[in-house]
Amino acid sequence: MEVSAQRRFEVGEASAAGDVRRAAVDLARELDFGEADAGRVGIVATEAATNLVKHGGGGEVLLCDLQKDGARGRRHPGARSWPRHGQRRGRHA
Numbered sequence: 001m002e003v004s005a006q007r008r009f010e011v012g013e014a015s016a017a018g019d020v021r022r023a024a025v026d027l028a029r030e031l032d033f034g035e036a037d038a039g040r041v042g043i044v045a046t047e048a049a050t051n052l053v054k055h056g057g058g059g060e061v062l063l064c065d066l067q068k069d070g071a072r073g074r075r076h077p078g079a080r081s082w083p084r085h086g087q088r089r090g091r092h093a
Contacts, residue, residue: 006065012058017049020061027063
């Protein structure tokens with residue numbers, strides 16, 4: 001599987017979720033998702049971004065356009081939180 005495009009968004013506050021949502025919906029439309037499916041993609045992207053702020057203190061969301069054997073698709077947004085002051089990085093930090 002090949003990543004043909006990706007966009008990274010730094011999410012430090014809840015207001016950044018709107019930028020992530022709009023970009024995810026635009027990407028879904030470029031990939032010919034129907035309006036209902038593009039809306040669902042927007043919901044997933046919004047949740048990822050707001051959860052980073054609420055539960056991780058901020059971080060980044062990565063949106064990817066994937067291709068394999070001529071078929072295109074979207075990978076669910078990757079989300080990575082920034083370590084909080086005094087905490088170690090890792091799953092149980």
